[in-house]
Amino acid sequence: MSNVVLLSTRRLPPTYFDQVREDLGDQNITIDVVGWVAPSAWVADKVNTFTLIGPGRMPTAPAPEPEPVAESTDEAPDAVIAPEAVADPEAVVADEAKVAPAAAEVAAAGPTPEPAPEPKPAPKPRPTGAKRVVKAVEWRARRARKVAGRMLPKAIKTSAPVKFLRGQRASNDLGKNYWERVLSRRDVMATIDKADVVIALDAGAIWAGWNLGQRKASTPVVLGLPAARRELDMMKAPTT
Structure with a gap:
C-alpha cells in the first residue's frame, strides 16, 4: 500500500x-x-x-443521529384525586388573612432605589514634547500613503500586472511561513519521512516542496497529482 503526503495551503473539502x-x-x-x-x-x-x-481549528465531528424512541401504545389511567388533596375551606380563608398584611407592607415599602452610575474614566493625557512630534509625523505619513493610493488611476490599480505582483508577494510570504512551520514541527517531518511521494498541491506549498526535495533526495517531491501518478506507476512497474 502506497503512502502519500499532501502539502496544501488552501481549504480542502472532504470530497477532494x-x-x-x-x-x-x-x-x-x-x-x-x-x-x-x-x-x-x-x-x-x-x-x-x-x-x-x-x-484556525479543526472542524468537530458531526453529532450522532438520535435513536428513534418507540411510542407507547398503553394509555395512562385517569388520575384519581385523593381526599387529602382537597383543601379545607376554613384553612384557605385563614391563610389568606395571614398573607394580606404582608402584601400590604411590601406595597408600602416602594421600589428599591437604583445605585448611582459609576463615574466615567478620565481621558488619556495628550502627548507632549517629543512624543507629540512623533505622533504628528506618524499621522502625516499615514495620510500621505492614503492620498498617494487614491491618486493612482483605477486602471492601474486593477490592471493585470499589479494584481499579479500583489498575488505573487502574498504567495511568497505564505510559502515562506508554511515552510518555516513545516520545518519546525517534528511530527510533520516524521510523517514526511514515511511517505512514498510528497505532493505540493498549490502555489503556496511549492517553496516547501522544493526545500523538501533538496533535503530528501530519496523521496520524490512533485507538484500536482498527475506527476504523483507517474511516480507511483513507476514504483509499481516491475524492474528488469
Missing part, C-alpha cells in the same frame, strides 16, 4: 480526497495531509492524518 484517490488510481492509498488551513468539514474518515500547522 476521493478525487485524489481516483486520480492516483488507487482507492486503498494512505493519505496524510499537512495543511495551512483547516478543511471545510470533518475528514477523519477520508485521510489517515490531517495536521493543521496554520491558524
Whole structure:
C-alpha cells in the first residue's frame, strides 16, 4: 500500500480526497495531509492524518443521529384525586388573612432605589514634547500613503500586472511561513519521512516542496497529482 503526503495551503473539502484517490488510481492509498488551513468539514474518515500547522481549528465531528424512541401504545389511567388533596375551606380563608398584611407592607415599602452610575474614566493625557512630534509625523505619513493610493488611476490599480505582483508577494510570504512551520514541527517531518511521494498541491506549498526535495533526495517531491501518478506507476512497474 502506497503512502502519500499532501502539502496544501488552501481549504480542502472532504470530497477532494476521493478525487485524489481516483486520480492516483488507487482507492486503498494512505493519505496524510499537512495543511495551512483547516478543511471545510470533518475528514477523519477520508485521510489517515490531517495536521493543521496554520491558524484556525479543526472542524468537530458531526453529532450522532438520535435513536428513534418507540411510542407507547398503553394509555395512562385517569388520575384519581385523593381526599387529602382537597383543601379545607376554613384553612384557605385563614391563610389568606395571614398573607394580606404582608402584601400590604411590601406595597408600602416602594421600589428599591437604583445605585448611582459609576463615574466615567478620565481621558488619556495628550502627548507632549517629543512624543507629540512623533505622533504628528506618524499621522502625516499615514495620510500621505492614503492620498498617494487614491491618486493612482483605477486602471492601474486593477490592471493585470499589479494584481499579479500583489498575488505573487502574498504567495511568497505564505510559502515562506508554511515552510518555516513545516520545518519546525517534528511530527510533520516524521510523517514526511514515511511517505512514498510528497505532493505540493498549490502555489503556496511549492517553496516547501522544493526545500523538501533538496533535503530528501530519496523521496520524490512533485507538484500536482498527475506527476504523483507517474511516480507511483513507476514504483509499481516491475524492474528488469
